Every structure is written in structure tokens, then in C-alpha cells.
Amino acid sequence: MPDSADAAIQDPAHVPLRIALLAGEESGDVLGAPLIEALRERYPDAQFAGVVGPRMQAAGCQPMESIDVLSLFGIGEVIAELPRLFKLRNSLFQRLIDWQPDVFIGIDAPSFNLGLEKRLRQAGIPTVHYVSPTVWAWREGRIKGIRESVDLMLTLMPFEAEFYREHGVDVRFVGHPLADELPLEPDREAARDALDLAPEAGKPYVAVLPGSRRSEVGKLATPFLETMRWLHKRLPDVGFLVPLANAAVREIFESAMQGGHYAGLDIKLLDGQSHQAMTAANAVLLASGTAALEACLLKRPAVAAYRLSPFTHWLLRGIGMLKVANVTLPNHLATRPIVPEYIQDAVSPEALGPHLYRWLTRPWSADPIVAECVSIHRQLRQDASHHAAEAVADLLEKHT
Secondary structure: OOOOHHHHHHHHHHHOEEEEEEEOOEEEEEEEHHHHHHHHHHHOOOEEEEEEEEHHHHHOOEEEHHHHHHHHOOHHHHHHHHHHHHHHHHHHHHHHHHHHHOOEEEOOOHHHHHHHEEEEEOOOEEEEEEOOOOOOOOOOHHHHHHHOOOOEEOOHHHHHHHHHOOOOOEEEOOOHHHHHHHOOOOHHHHHHOOOOOOOOOOOOOEEEEOHHHHHHHHHHHHHHHHHHHHHHHHHOOEEEEEEEEEHHHHHEEEEEEEEHOOOEEEEEEEEHEEEEHHHOOOOOEEEEOHHHHHHHHHOEEEEEEEEEOOHHHHHHHOOEEEEEOOOOOOHHHHOOOOOOOOEEEHHHHHHHHHHHHHHHOOOHHHHHHHHEEEHHHHHOOHHHHHHHHHHHHHHHOOOO
């Protein structure tokens, strides 16, 4: 009989799992950290490595690269960076092949992750894609490539899972971790206290979120500031809370502030703290993206804007690649559109401002929006990270 040490070596249960993850931006980092924690509950000795942000690294994932290497926005920006991205993807593929993970989990960033997942899958490494690309909204033809690239798709939205089942992709709807994390009844006064805001209970605040990527903030900082000035002229006591994701985007926003006549505005710049800012606010002005869902889960009425590079906008409009009228997620989950959306030249103070003015001066007008948001929150509150970890465990069992 072998001694206990030999038995441990021969017993696969004693070999630590290797789990690779790649998050493409801050929202992926937010999803990745609790997933790592849920997987570690199942596999205490597991090793985690990949492209990570600060949250994932704090959860115990060793960085192969920083999340910053993939923070891009829009087709035009990606095309300009293609040589560097191809080189990065080739390098990561080789490093992952050398490390030989038991599973690879790509979190969002489909333009980068799906190509990497396809090569890893062809090399015999099981692949999971966490967060569905918006294939249901535009470029439905991508479904063939997705089917070839992933062993398992994890979706945050129920309607996405139905789409993948119809197209023969193994899928699991897991819910959204933010719906688990955020309270069903956010406490506005506690958030205002935490942010050390003016004590006047009736003072209105607008949370302004111009995006988490430099290119995004560069396109929206000035129109958002102009909208803030438009609103201030009509409501002189309004305050603005501007959470900024990092030092780089803060520098861009501060530069835009210096370029206009905004000295009289009550603006409080914050380092992060987006959830507290939205909770403290009466309404939200935001760049379309994850922030729109966050505002919904925090039960705050929001108006969304996005500006793409001229090439990206020309491509989407000229080729007719979009299949849906609304891009913002809450509008797909609600029974009717609840987040007004504006794109390109339609992004203006005259378009954005009146929504905010109405919600601030007639707060009851937002009651139907809040009711839809409560329903969406309950629908997405599924203990997502643990369900995702369970799905990954099922996949690993199939491949052992």
C-alpha cells in the first residue's frame, strides 16, 4: 500500500484546480470578484490567475495583466488598437497554454475573449463566457462563432438564456450579482450622510456618471456639464455628484470643467462611490452601460446618453446592424421603456435636462419607473455568483 503522501499525489482530489479568468473592464472586475469567492468556497485550494482588476486581485486572483490593457470603447477605438490587441491575445494564449488551467472564464469583453476562448477550447481547455454579448440586439450572425468558442454561456438576463437555447448553445441564467448586492430599499439619507452632503433634507441632487473609460468620458464630459448648467439655471439649489472610476477619467472630466463656465455649479467629484452617489441622488444622468442597470436597481430614475466614434456610428447606422430600438438593459427587462436614451447629436442639454427637471420638481412622476425597477430587481436577484460557480463546477465535472 502506498503511504499517505503517495496517495495524495495520486488522488486527483488533492490536485489544486487552476482557474483562469479574463475581465475586460471595471464591470467585469465587479462580477469576477464574487465569482472567485464563490468558487473558492467549493475549491478552497484552487489557484486563480488572469487579466484582473483590483477587486479580483483582492479576491485572490494573480494578475497576468491588468484590466487596463483592455479598457476600450467603440469599434473605431478597437480598430486603432488591433495590432496591440492581437499581440496581447497571442501572448495570453501562450501563457495560458503553459499554465494549463482546468477552465477558462471570460468575463464580458466578447470582441477579445471569444477569439481567445475559441483557441483555448480547440486546445482542450473548457471555456465559459460570463455575460452574454448583445448578440440578441445586433449582429445575430455571431452566434455561430459563439457556439464554436464556448462550452457554457452564463447570462445575467433571463431573455438571453432563451435566445441561446434556441440556437443550441449550452447556457445557464444565473441572475445578476448587483441585484444580490444592492438593497431592495436603498437608504438615501444614509448615503447622503456617508458622502458628507449638505444637511438640508430637501436639497435635490443629481448623480452624473460620464462612464468608466477614457474615450467614453472624453465624449460625454462636456455635454453632461452643459446639461448640469442647463438644470442649474432652472433649479439654482441643485447639487451634482460625479463619481469617477479612476484618476485618468477624473483628469479628463476636470479638464472639461475648466473649459467652460461651470464655476457656479455645486459639483462634488468623488473617487468611485457610484452606488452611494446614485443612492443619495434624486435622479441620474449617465453613460449608457452597466450604470443604467445600477441606477435601476437603486430605484432611481435615469436618462442615458452615449456617443460613439464617427466610424462606429456610421457603421451601425449605415449597415443596419442594430436589431432593437433600445440598447439600455432596463428597457429590455421592463414592461415598457423606462430609461430615455439619446445617441450622438441627440445628446444635448435640451434633450437630457427636461427629464431631470421633471423628476426633481415632480418626484411622483417617477413612481411608475420605480415600480418597474423593483420588479426587475426581484427578477434578477438569484444569488448569481453561487449559481455561476455551480454551473462552472458542473462543467468541470463533465471534463474530469
